[in-house]
Amino acid sequence: MNTMLLYSSITKKVLMALAGLFLVTFLCVHLGINLMLLKDDGGRMFTEAATFMGTNPLIKVFEIVLFAGFLLHILFGLLVSGQNRAARPTAYAFRNSSETSFFSKYMFHTGIIVFIFLVLHFIDFYFIKVGIIAPPPGIESHDFYHRTLLLFSTPWYSLLYIISFVFLGIHLNHAIQSGFQTLGWNHSKYMEAVKFIGSAYSVLITVGFSVIPIYLLLFK
Amino acid sequence: MNFTLKIWRQKNAGTKGQIVSYDVTAISPDSSFFEMLDTLNQKLIMSGGDPVSFDHDCREGICGTCSLYINGRPHGPEKGVTTCQLHMRSFKDGDTIHIEPWRAKAFPVISDLIVDRSAFDKIIQAGGYVSVNTGGVPDANTIPVPKEKSDEAFDAATCIGCGACVAACSNAAAMLFIGAKVSHLALLPQGQVEAAKRVEKMVACMDELGFGNCSNTYACEAECPKGISVSNIARMNREFLSSKLFAEKEKIIQDSF
Numbered sequence: 001m002n003t004m005l006l007y008s009s010i011t012k013k014v015l016m017a018l019a020g021l022f023l024v025t026f027l028c029v030h031l032g033i034n035l036m037l038l039k040d041d042g043g044r045m046f047t048e049a050a051t052f053m054g055t056n057p058l059i060k061v062f063e064i065v066l067f068a069g070f071l072l073h074i075l076f077g078l079l080v081s082g083q084n085r086a087a088r089p090t091a092y093a094f095r096n097s098s099e100t101s102f103f104s105k106y107m108f109h110t111g112i113i114v115f116i117f118l119v120l121h122f123i124d125f126y127f128i129k130v131g132i133i134a135p136p137p138g139i140e141s142h143d144f145y146h147r148t149l150l151l152f153s154t155p156w157y158s159l160l161y162i163i164s165f166v167f168l169g170i171h172l173n174h175a176i177q178s179g180f181q182t183l184g185w186n187h188s189k190y191m192e193a194v195k196f197i198g199s200a201y202s203v204l205i206t207v208g209f210s211v212i213p214i215y216l217l218l219f220k
Numbered sequence: 221m222n223f224t225l226k227i228w229r230q231k232n233a234g235t236k237g238q239i240v241s242y243d244v245t246a247i248s249p250d251s252s253f254f255e256m257l258d259t260l261n262q263k264l265i266m267s268g269g270d271p272v273s274f275d276h277d278c279r280e281g282i283c284g285t286c287s288l289y290i291n292g293r294p295h296g297p298e299k300g301v302t303t304c305q306l307h308m309r310s311f312k313d314g315d316t317i318h319i320e321p322w323r324a325k326a327f328p329v330i331s332d333l334i335v336d337r338s339a340f341d342k343i344i345q346a347g348g349y350v351s352v353n354t355g356g357v358p359d360a361n362t363i364p365v366p367k368e369k370s371d372e373a374f375d376a377a378t379c380i381g382c383g384a385c386v387a388a389c390s391n392a393a394a395m396l397f398i399g400a401k402v403s404h405l406a407l408l409p410q411g412q413v414e415a416a417k418r419v420e421k422m423v424a425c426m427d428e429l430g431f432g433n434c435s436n437t438y439a440c441e442a443e444c445p446k447g448i449s450v451s452n453i454a455r456m457n458r459e460f461l462s463s464k465l466f467a468e469k470e471k472i473i474q475d476s477f
Contacts, residue, residue, distance in 0.1 A: 008423050009393075009433045010460045080433045084391035087325050087432030093228075093239055094318040097292035098388045098439040105390045105437050178436040184458030186451045 005079070010182075012076050017179040019073040024176060024201070026066055031208045038215055043145030050144045054129065074115060081108040103170045104178070110171040117164035124151060149216065158213035169206030173199050221247045221308055224316040225260065227272055230329050233336075237329065239318075249309040253296065254279065254286070256308055274333040279304040281445065284380030287387070288333055289320040294384035294443045302382060302445045322383050324392035325430040339429045340381050343398060346425035350405065351413040369407050376404035378446040385440035385448075391432030396440035398422050399452035406459050416463035417470075423460055 007015070033053065036046040053059050103110065127133040128141050135141045136150065152158050176198030180186065185194070222245045230237025244260050251259075254276055261271035277285035286303040290296040296306045311317060319333060327335040377400070385396035402419050405411030411418075434453060441450045 009427050084432040087392035088323050089325050090323050094292045099442040100437045100439045181436045181454050184454045186454030
């Protein structure tokens, strides 16, 4: 933590952006596997993919990289947000009314919501897989398919899941173009395209993940 | 026109401040914001009160001295103007106008609406000198500069250092100011000699002074009276990274005697 404090503001943000953009690419892989749940084959394809992700040695190494990415992004996020708060000890009495995108000012808050979801997600799946938490009766610790079906059979859980992904979408909408800006990749030629693709990607992630519980709730 | 003003009053840096309400009447819509405040101050002086202190100098939008956070926006509701270029016709008759000083740890309040912006001077000083040849006056265009680069450099150089970017930023970050200052020298051949060291030193100074980190909300660009683009922040980030990653390390020459 001490060395993290010593990094300059730009270095901290660049590391955070690199970790964040790595997590963004990971979401795409995760979505691809999750969408296999929609195939009507009793979860055979999904389970195969999940087994591959859980056993392939290269993926195992990447799992550590992924956890490191999460840790880096979260720790720097907390640190940077703390410093930002300290930079204005006396708040304005009148609410700021500058023309900015509303949610860009709430990256910390949306980040916290996504983090809470991440903890819940770990409790529901990862901790069961590694044996820290016992699986629910009748389901094996590696049986992600039936575990998912069981979770999504509860409407309030599905709703919570969808709300979390709406907040993740809001987070990503600003995050992707912001990451490019932090890394210095802002140019009049392509910045508009980056913003558009970033927004489209965040919509794709939110809709893509949300479609699964909605489909299961309506058709299963 | 008549207005109710809610103004931050603070005797000095050591005392606590508070919002005080004042009424001003019979204000011409063509009077400037400062003329309106002058009218209030005249009234306060006549009644034996303490006039409201605020920064101003050129009153034509070029010096960067004026400030004021008006109704939640630095330099008030109009785009691309400083407070001294703001007129009372921009408000509605009977409006309540909230006036606060810039708020940032690095900009402590000196009195009422005046803040100490010498942090910006310190950052400029940290940037250091620019090497120039001495001797006779050089011929014009001895150093070729592409027109596009000179235009971009000049756009960055229009920064008047007023601090609206810091005031508007939800993190009180000074990235647009330093981005502009780094850019206008980094874009020109004359600024190349010290470019790598300059950006590192200015960023280090900015961090030390307690400004926040940029979270790319772009409130700075929206409020900059000179319309300086956030692409200057990206350029500074590029300059900073290339300096950190590729610049030669400074050699420490040891005294051999």
